[in-house]
Amino acid sequence: MNETIQDIASVIRANSSFLITSHESPDGDAVGSTLALASFLRKSGKEVCVHLRDQVPDLYAFLPGADTVAHHIPDRDFDVAFVQDIGEFSRAGEEFCSFKRIGTLVNLDHHLGCDSFGHHNLIDPQAAATGVLVHRVISALGGPMDRDTALCLYVSIITDTGSFRYSNANTEAFAIAGEMIGYGINAWDVAEQLYENQPRKRLELLSKCLPTLEVISNGRAASVAVTLDMYAVTATDAELTDGFINYPRSIRGVEVAIFFRQLSEQRYKIGFRSKGKVNVAGFAASMGGGGHHNAAGCTVDGTLDEVKAKVYAIVESALC
Template identity: 45%
Template sequence: MIIQQIIEIINTNQTFLVVAHENPDGDAIGSTLGLALALRDMGKEVVAYNVNSVPAVMRFLPESDFISNSLPENAGFDVAFVLDAGDLERTTLPVKDLCQTLINIDHHPDSTFGDPCYLDTTACATAVLIYRLLSACQYPMSLPVAKALYLGILSDTGSFRYSSANQEAFLVAGELVGLGVDPWEVSSNLYESHAPERMKLLGMVLPTLHIAASGRYASVVLTLDALKKSGALEEHADGFVNYPRSISGVEVALFFNQISSDLYKISFRSRGNIDVGSLAHKLGGGGHHNAAGAKLSGSLDEVKTSVFTLLDQLLS
C-alpha cells in the first residue's frame, strides 16, 4: 500500500522539504504546516517552504512562521514532499534537484509526478490525505497539527458547502475537533478577520461584474490599477470568484486576475454540472471538475473573448 511505502521512507530518512503550490490557499498552508510540524515532532529535520508568505488570515495557526519563503544556502534533502500542487512547476522550485526522493501527495486530477505519488481525487482536500498518512504512522496528533489540517479541510470544502464535502470530510473534521480544535476560532480567523484593504478592493472589483446573456456564467476582474489604488495585496482577493458564483442561475463563475500588462490568471468555479477542469486544460491550465485555473496572455478583451468562446461552446 502506498501509505506504507511513504511511512517506510519517513522512517529511513532524516532531512525533509515540505512544499506546496504558489499563491497558497488554506489547503496548501494547512497541509504544509501540518505535515512539517508532525515530521519535526518525529525527530526529523524539516524545512517547510512556500514562495509566497502565509496569508495574513492564516497566521493565527500555531507556528505558522515555520513556513519560510527562503531555503538554506546549498539546500539538499533526503526527501521532498510536494503537496496540493497539481503541477510540479507550481512550487517554483527545482524540487527534483533538491532531493533524493520526491513524494507527491495531492487530490488534483492529472497530478502524476513523484515516486511515490499518493493521489486520490475523491479526497475533499490534501489535508485529509495528510491526516490519513499521520494516522497510519500512529502519530499522536498535536493540537497545532490538528488546527492546520482542520483549516485545510474547512477551506477546500468552502466551509463544508461544496460538493467535495463528503462523509470523510465531516468524519476527519470531527476527529480534529475532538482533539481540541475550536471551529469558531478557525472560521472567524479565516473568514471574519479581513484587512480593510480587502473591502476596498472588493468595492472596486464588484462593479466589473459581467453576466452572460444566457445567465449561465458570470465574471469579475481584478486589475493591477485596482490593487494599487486600494493598497491591497493579491492575497486579499482570495475568494472573490465566489461572488459571481452566488448569483442565481450562474453555473460557472470566472475571476480574471491581471498579473502584468498582458497576462491574466483566470480562476474558474462550477456549481457541479460543468467540468471547468477540462476547460482550463484546453487553455493550458488545470484543476478539478468544480475548481480550476489557467493563465492567458493578451489584452483583457482578448483574454475574455478566448475564454467566453470556449465556455459558450462547452455550455452548448
C-alpha cells in the same frame, strides 16, 4: 491500507530530514496541509523545512508554524521532499523545481490529471483536500497527533470544502474534521479567524471588483475582474482577492464563475469555479492549466478584452 501509503510511511520512518513545499499563491489547503505534515514530523523527531515560493497569506498567519516558512531553500541535502497540492510540478516555483539535493520525492495531491512525478505518488481526486491525504499518512504511522497538527488539518479541509458547502465535502472530510475537534479545536474561533477578520482594504478592493460583474450564457456563467490599476488605487495586492470568485458563483442560476486577475500588462490569471454540474478542469486544461472538477485555473496572455473573448467563447460553447 493503501500500498502507496505504506511506502510513504516507510520512507518517513527511515529518514530524518524533510523538505515540504506546495504551490505558488498558496491557499488554505496548501498552507494547512504543509504545516500539518511539518508539525507531525517535528513532533516525531524529524528535521523539517517548509518552503513556499510566495508569502503565507495573512489570513492563515494564525496557524502554528506559519512563521517558520522559508521562501528560499537552504543549500543543503534533504533525505525526502514532499510536494503537496501542486496540480503540476512547475507550480512549486523555479527554485524548487531546479533544486537537486533531494533523496526521495513524495507527491501528495488531489487534482485531476496530476502527473506522477514523485518516487511515491499519493494522488486521489476523491479526497476533499490534500490535508485529507496528510491525515491518511499520519494515521498509517499511528500519530502523534496534537492540537497544532489538528488545527492545520482542520483549516486545510474547511477551506477547500468551502466550509463544507462544496460537493467535495464527503463523509471522510466530515469525519476528519470531527476528529480534529476532539483535539481541542474550537470551530467558532477558526471561523472567526477565517471569515470575520478581514482587513478593511480587502473591502475597498472588492468595491472596485464588483462593478466589473458580467453575466453570460443566459445567466449560466458570470465573471468579475481585478486589475493592476485597482491594486494601485487601493494600495492592495493579489493576496486580498481570495474568495472574490464566490460572488459571481453565488448568483442564482450561475453554474460557472470566472475570475480574471491581472498579473502584468498583457497577462491574466483565470480562475474557474463550478457548482457541480460543469467540469471546469476541462476549461482550464484547454488553455494550458488544470485543477479539479469544481475549481481550476490557467494563465492567458492578452488585453482584458482579448482574454475575456477567448475564455467566454470556451465557456459558452460548453454551456450551449
